[in-house]
Amino acid sequence: MTRSAWQLFAGAAVAVFSALLAPITLAENPGITLALAAPSAAQVPQADISNHRCLRCHADPLEKTRVHPDGTKINLFIDTQQFDHSVHAKQPCNGCHNNVVKLPHQKPLPKSIGCIECHKQKLAAQKERSDPQYKRLGIVVEQMEGYLNSIHAQPNKKDISKINATCYDCHDAHNIGTLGSLQRAEHRMKNPEVCGRCHEKQLDEYKASMHGKALLEKKDTKSAVCSDCHSTHSISSAKGDPMKLTITKNCGNCHEKARETYFKSYHGQVNKLGYTNTAKCYDCHGGHNIKNVDDPTSTIHVNNRLKTCNTCHKNADKGFLTFHAHGDASNFEKYPDMFIVSKFMEYLIYGVMLFFWTHVLLWFYRELMDHLKGCGHREDVEHPDAVFFRRFSPIWRWIHVLFAMSTMVLVITGTTLLFSHTDWAKAVMTLLGGPIWEGVVHRTAAVIWVTVFLSHVGFAMFNIWKTRKTFRWFGPTSMIPNWQDLKDIVRMYKWFLGFTSRPKFERWTYWQKFDYWAPFWGAMAIGLSGAMMFNPTLTSQFLPGWVFNLATIIHAEEALLATVFLFSVHFFNVHFRPEKFPLSTTIFTGAVPLEEFKYEHTQEYDRLVAAGELEKYLVKRPTRTVESLATILSALLILAGFMLLTLVMIGYNTMH
Numbered sequence: 001m002t003r004s005a006w007q008l009f010a011g012a013a014v015a016v017f018s019a020l021l022a023p024i025t026l027a028e029n030p031g032i033t034l035a036l037a038a039p040s041a042a043q044v045p046q047a048d049i050s051n052h053r054c055l056r057c058h059a060d061p062l063e064k065t066r067v068h069p070d071g072t073k074i075n076l077f078i079d080t081q082q083f084d085h086s087v088h089a090k091q092p093c094n095g096c097h098n099n100v101v102k103l104p105h106q107k108p109l110p111k112s113i114g115c116i117e118c119h120k121q122k123l124a125a126q127k128e129r130s131d132p133q134y135k136r137l138g139i140v141v142e143q144m145e146g147y148l149n150s151i152h153a154q155p156n157k158k159d160i161s162k163i164n165a166t167c168y169d170c171h172d173a174h175n176i177g178t179l180g181s182l183q184r185a186e187h188r189m190k191n192p193e194v195c196g197r198c199h200e201k202q203l204d205e206y207k208a209s210m211h212g213k214a215l216l217e218k219k220d221t222k223s224a225v226c227s228d229c230h231s232t233h234s235i236s237s238a239k240g241d242p243m244k245l246t247i248t249k250n251c252g253n254c255h256e257k258a259r260e261t262y263f264k265s266y267h268g269q270v271n272k273l274g275y276t277n278t279a280k281c282y283d284c285h286g287g288h289n290i291k292n293v294d295d296p297t298s299t300i301h302v303n304n305r306l307k308t309c310n311t312c313h314k315n316a317d318k319g320f321l322t323f324h325a326h327g328d329a330s331n332f333e334k335y336p337d338m339f340i341v342s343k344f345m346e347y348l349i350y351g352v353m354l355f356f357w358t359h360v361l362l363w364f365y366r367e368l369m370d371h372l373k374g375c376g377h378r379e380d381v382e383h384p385d386a387v388f389f390r391r392f393s394p395i396w397r398w399i400h401v402l403f404a405m406s407t408m409v410l411v412i413t414g415t416t417l418l419f420s421h422t423d424w425a426k427a428v429m430t431l432l433g434g435p436i437w438e439g440v441v442h443r444t445a446a447v448i449w450v451t452v453f454l455s456h457v458g459f460a461m462f463n464i465w466k467t468r469k470t471f472r473w474f475g476p477t478s479m480i481p482n483w484q485d486l487k488d489i490v491r492m493y494k495w496f497l498g499f500t501s502r503p504k505f506e507r508w509t510y511w512q513k514f515d516y517w518a519p520f521w522g523a524m525a526i527g528l529s530g531a532m533m534f535n536p537t538l539t540s541q542f543l544p545g546w547v548f549n550l551a552t553i554i555h556a557e558e559a560l561l562a563t564v565f566l567f568s569v570h571f572f573n574v575h576f577r578p579e580k581f582p583l584s585t586t587i588f589t590g591a592v593p594l595e596e597f598k599y600e601h602t603q604e605y606d607r608l609v610a611a612g613e614l615e616k617y618l619v620k621r622p623t624r625t626v627e628s629l630a631t632i633l634s635a636l637l638i639l640a641g642f643m644l645l646t647l648v649m650i651g652y653n654t655m656h
Contacts, residue, residue: 053103054093055080068108082175085183096173115167116144146234170194189215191225205288210295224254238287244276251281261326265552266533269420270435277435284308284325319540327549341550345557352561356569359511362496367578376502376579388591390619399456400587403519404637406449411563411644413442418556419651446530453523476506476607479517485510504602511573522562529555560648567645575638583638585630589622 055078057063064077083089094100096113119140147153152165167173177183192212196203206212206226214223229250236243248271252259258281262268267278282290284300291298299308302321309320327335329342370376392400416425416438432438464471474482488510491503508516529551532539536548575583586592598605608614622630 049092049094049100049103051093054078072108074108078174082183085177085181086174087176087178088174113166113168113173116148119144143233146231150233150235151237152235165198169197185221188221188225189219191227192216195226202288209286209288209290210292211290222254228253241274241276244280245271245274247282248280257328258326261328263420265325266417269417272420273416273426273429273435275429275435279312283311313537315537317537317540319543320536320545323545324549327546329553335549337546338549338553342553342557345553345561349557349561349564353564353569356565360569360572362493363577364572366496366498371578386621387594388619388621389594389597390591390617391586391597392590394590395459396456397588397590399452401633402448402452406445406452407562407566408637408640408644409445410442410449411559411648413438413445414556414559415563415644415648415651418560419648419655421655422647422651424647424650443534446527450523450527453519476604477508479508479513481510481513481517485513505600506603506607507601509601515570515573518562518565522558525554525558526562529558560652563644563648567641571638571641575634583631583634585627585634588630588633589626591619591622594618 058076058078059080061077064075065073066076067073088096095118096115097109098113099105099110147167152170153163156162156164172187175183177185177187192203192206192215196206207216211224214220215225229247230238230243231246231250234246236246238244238247249259252262259268262281263272267280270278271280286299291301293300295301296303298304305321306316306318309316313320324335324338327338329335329338332339367376412428413432416428416432417435419425429435429438432441472478473480484506488503488505491500492510494500495502532543532547532551533555539547574580574587592600605614608617
């Protein structure tokens, strides 16, 4: 007998002997059993167990299931045809069932399938390969990372020894199809059924929905399934903000236009900033029970819509029903009112800015040329004026300070919503403490702005009343535009182009009058639209719902116009002209050097001299402290204005 034969015979004898002693040694010393069994031919290493040996038992169509003594029912049958066409076709059975070290294996066999570790090891082993097949492993590992952080990987509340769902609870372990395969398509069709094994109530609702009927009855594979909305692996609790945001975003993967119009609304802007305290898609349309708008049971059916709105707007009445939840200002056929208002505001912005930016560029050019030639007004730094002309009383200076500060607060809080798609808007919203506090700050600033505005109107009317016998509505001291302003505009452009000398102005120039009257238009357009949106329930009792759509457009566009005009044109007129650069403090000190006043407002100077009234307006130069404080305040406001203008331009240029 050869040596190898003797070894085989000895190994078999040891195996038989160990089996006979097993009942004794198991009770007396388990270590003996393991030691004796170590060289056994029956305990084959993992890699040596071929799949066909497993399939001798598991491919038997006559025994597909088995019930253990504890009542547990297990599936035994493996469809070899399906498995041969799966992504794991070339894998050995005990590559996944890694606790099978011999055949027959113990019964019942504990589950110890390590999908994650296996895929990570394969990715590490193949990371240098460029084959797309192996690049897919990286995607699988990324999905696993999402799964490990998901609610499915968390301990089950009813039995903390188990997790909520494993890989093979959702994936058919032996029938995972390759990309583009029939199995992969079938898996999508079965997605609701698979999720419904745990989420039975949600499955029943889904089956009755328009998505469910399209998929299950019409076999429309493009219809939404559970994973389209909830995602596949990074699934978190539907009660948490991350999943609420994810679902809302995922709705737009199919309903792109609806998502676009939603994100232009207040509801959508808050959502885009990462907050969920406003209405989301499923708050109006339903979650799993989404029905067609014509379905009488739909939450957005005309007979049910008010009830749906009342979920958030408790006292809303029928006026809400005409609100365009997904109104599109670019669609004239469906929303002509929004289209017309949007175009009007758009042309207004372009017209105003085109005129004044042209005005700025020409003015800058002319003053620069005159400055280089030694013409125009220059402040004598070595011998500054000791005599100043009082332009503004203390009340008007304080009004301007409050106006400026409240306006900037309104800009930063308002554009944070308007440009919710930007990173800076998200950062600002975080600093403000979220949309609720943002709303409080915005409305507080609005109240201050309106109060200051009405106070100014009150003081102005009081002064007019005091001088009613001598006041001339179109006179030299009036802010009301007149024919002389039109003549000054024409002459100013002639001066820009070098055809004539610089015009001589009275107390108020035409651009100062424009700056003055702009807030009146702003108060009407921005103020009224803001007031309507501040209390929509009250507004809907008197006005139809589509007014909110128009108010949203007007509020945003007019605010945009005011912001760009203030921080570009107004800043140039007051601070950045070559004759004024780097800044003017007149509005805060209330006084201007007499020589500068004589140059800027020649007609008023001549009129006051002729009437013998100049002396009563003359004051001493502001103290160094006052000038320093005014300079610091002006510089801070200018810096803040430029920062706001930069943020607005970034937002505007990236929103389309």
